[in-house]
Amino acid sequence: MALIVHKYGGTSMGSTERIRNVAKRVAKWHRAGHQMVVVPSAMSGETNRLLGLAKELAPSKASLSYERELDMLASTGEQASSALLAIALQAEGLQSVSYAGWQVPIRTNNAYTKARIESIDDARVRADLDAGKVVIVTGFQGMDDEGNITTLGRGGSDTSAVAVAAAMKAQECLIYTDVDGVYTTDPRVVPEARRLKTVSFEEMLEMASLGSKVLQIRSVEFAGKYRVPLRVLSSFTPWDIDIHAEAASGTLITFEEDENMEQAIVSGIAFNRDEAKIALRGVPDKPGIAYQILGAVAQANVDVDMIIQNISKDGKTDFSFTVNRGDYAKTMDLLRASVLPGLGLDDLVGDTKICKVSIVGIGMRSHVGIASKMFRALSEEGINIQMISTSEIKTSVVIDEKYIELAVRALHKAFDLDQPATA
C-alpha cells in the first residue's frame, strides 16, 4: 500500500461526465490498495469566467487589495470542483472529503495571484487517509499568515499537487492532463515527435522554462527540491484500463540517472514565440553599465530572459536582451525615457518578430560539439542565428520568428529524436 497523489487538470474536470470518470479512475486506484490524495483544477473555463467578471468591474489601477479579492474570487473554482469530485467519489461508494487550501492548511506567503507555498500541515489529511477516506485538496490556493486566501498563479494546481506529495512523502505524484506525456517537441509542429518514457528533472526544468507548457515550472522546481517522483499522463484513457499499464504510462520525471534511462544526448526541442529582442548598440563599456540598463528594467517588474554583451570595440559594446513580448512596448518606452539619456547612446533597436528555439539534454554535459551540430543544422536550412545562450544542459538560439517550424523540424531530425534512444 502506497500513498499516491493524483492531479487532474481543468479539461479532465470539464463536465460532470468527466468528473465521474475521474472518480471511477481514483476509485480503481483506491481499491487497488493505495491511499489516495487528489488535487483537481477548476472546471475548464471557470477561472476565465470568474476573472472575466472581475475585469468588468476592476478599478483602473491594480493594488494589493484588488489582487486579494481576485484570489478570493478565483479560488472558488477549485473549491467547487473539489466538492464535486468528493461527491462523485461518494457516489462510487467511497468515503471522501474535500479541503480548501486554508483547511489543510497550505500556508503561503502573501504575494496574491502568485503566492509561494511555505508549509503544509499534513495531520488532518493523514488522519482521513488512515480512516480509509479519499482526500481531495483544492489546487491553486493556500492561505497567508493573516488568514487571507492566496492563489499560486496559472497552472498552480500542478504545484499544489507536488507540494502535497512532498509534504506527505507520497510514492508518486501523477499529473493527469490532456496530453499523454512529455514529447521530444510539440507534435503539432513535428508529427514524428516521440513521447519520452522518462526525462530527468533538470531537463524537465529547462523545457518548462523554455516554453514547454506541459508542467508549470514551479511545480518542477518543487519536485526537484523535495525529490518527488512525478509522472505526466493522460486522463483520456478509459478509466478502467489495467492499473499497472496506467501506472507505467506517460512520462516519468526522474532524479536518478539509472541504467534503464534513455541515454539520448538531446532529449527535446523547446520553443517559445512569446519573446521580443531589445538591443542597445554602442553602449560605453564601463563597470556598472549592465546594472544601469537592467536595474531600471527590473524595477519596472519586467523579467529579462537572455542577456548578451559582445566584446567591446573602441570602448563601446553592444548590449542585447530579450523580454516577454507583452512587456516589450513598456520596456522600450522606459529605456528611451530614463536610461538612454544617461548613456549618451548611439542606437536602440527592438524586434518582436523573433522566437527562441532550444535543445535540451542532460547528455550535453558529457558530450562536446552538440551546440555546433545545432548551429550547422540551422545553417543548412539558411536560418540566421541572432543570439545564442547556453547552459550546462541546453543551448538556446534566437532566430527570425518565421523560421520557427522549420528550425524545430530540422533540429528534431538532426538529433534523431524520432528514433528511440539507445543505451
Place this chain on the structure above:
Amino acid sequence: MALIVHKYGGTSMGSTERIRNVAKRVAKWHRAGHQMVVVPSAMSGETNRLLGLAKELAPSKASLSYERELDMLASTGEQASSALLAIALQAEGLQSVSYAGWQVPIRTNNAYTKARIESIDDARVRADLDAGKVVIVTGFQGMDDEGNITTLGRGGSDTSAVAVAAAMKAQECLIYTDVDGVYTTDPRVVPEARRLKTVSFEEMLEMASLGSKVLQIRSVEFAGKYRVPLRVLSSFTPWDIDIHAEAASGTLITFEEDENMEQAIVSGIAFNRDEAKIALRGVPDKPGIAYQILGAVAQANVDVDMIIQNISKDGKTDFSFTVNRGDYAKTMDLLRASVLPGLGLDDLVGDTKICKVSIVGIGMRSHVGIASKMFRALSEEGINIQMISTSEIKTSVVIDEKYIELAVRALHKAFDLDQPATA
C-alpha cells in the same frame, strides 16, 4: 456616524452591471458618513447551477459527508459575489475587503445545509471599519468547530446579515430585495395590496412562518432575539436617490409599539399552498395517542404544522394534522406501515388539494371577534373551513386549494387592508 448593515439578494447581484449599482449605492451610504458592512447573496442562478451539478453526481443515499460537500460547493457562490462587490467598491474609489464566513469567523453548529449561527467574532471586521474600509461578509455560510464550511439553508443570507448586525450592534440592517417592502398580502393575488410602512416583529414572524417569502423566518427570529431594527426595501430604485428618502423607504420591522405605528387590528393576509392534510378518524382516545402518531412522524424528520384533535365520542376521536406537501407521500406510507396497525384504526384520509390562509395582526391581542369576522367573510363566499388554528396574533384556516385567491381577496377587503390604517 452609524454602523449600518446592507444585505443584497441574488437578483440585486445578478450581473456585473447590477453589482456596480450596488457598489454605487453602498458608496453613497459610506460617503454620508456611515460605517458599512455589506452581506451579498450569490449571483442569481449560481446556487441552483452549483447544486444542479451536485445532483448530477450525487450518491443514491444522502449522508453527512455528502451534505458537507454540498456546503463546500454552495458556499463558493457567495464568496465569488462578495469578492466581485469588493472589487466594484474599489473601482468606486473606496477601500474594501471581503471575508468568507470562516474568515470572520461566523461560527455555526455542524448541521450542514441548515446550520445555525452560534457566535460571530467582530474584531476583524471592526478593525477594518475603523480603518475606513467597507467590509463585505459572505452571506449564507459559516464554519463549524472543526473548520468545516457550513451553510444556513435557502435564504440564509438574510440571517447572516441580521446576525452580523446583531453582533456589531448595528443601528439598522437594511435588506435590499426585488420587492419594495412587506405588503398586506401578495400583490399578485390582490392588486390593492398595500405596502406596510412598519410591521411589528411578531407579525413579521407569523407572516414568514405562514408563507410570506419576503424574509427567511430565521432571520426574523434572530432580529427578534437581538432586537435588530430591520428594514426591507428595494434595490431597484436608482442608486443615487436621496439617502434620506431611501433610509425611510420600504418596511421597517419594529420592536417598540410606539404612537406612530399603524394601528391596524389585522396587518396582513398570508397564504401557503405547500401543505397537505392528513386525518386519522376513530382514533382511541387514550393518553399518549398524540405521541404515538406524531412521534413516528417526527422521527422520520417530517415537520408537522397544524395539529387538531376533536372532542371524543364513544371513546374515539379524530386526529388531523398538516405536513409539507413534499413530505405527504412519505408520511402516509409511514402511518400505514408502522402506526395504523398498532391503533386498530378505522380510517386514514389524506388531501393534498388544500391551502392555508391566515390573518395576522398584533391588534388581535386586544380585540375580540376578529376570528369570527374572518369566518363570516369566508362563509359569505361559500368557502368551507376544514381546519382552524389560532395563536395570540393570528388565525389560520385550511380550505380547499381552489378557493385560495377568492379567500385572500375577500379577507383583504373585509379587514379594510386596502385603506391606510388610522391611529
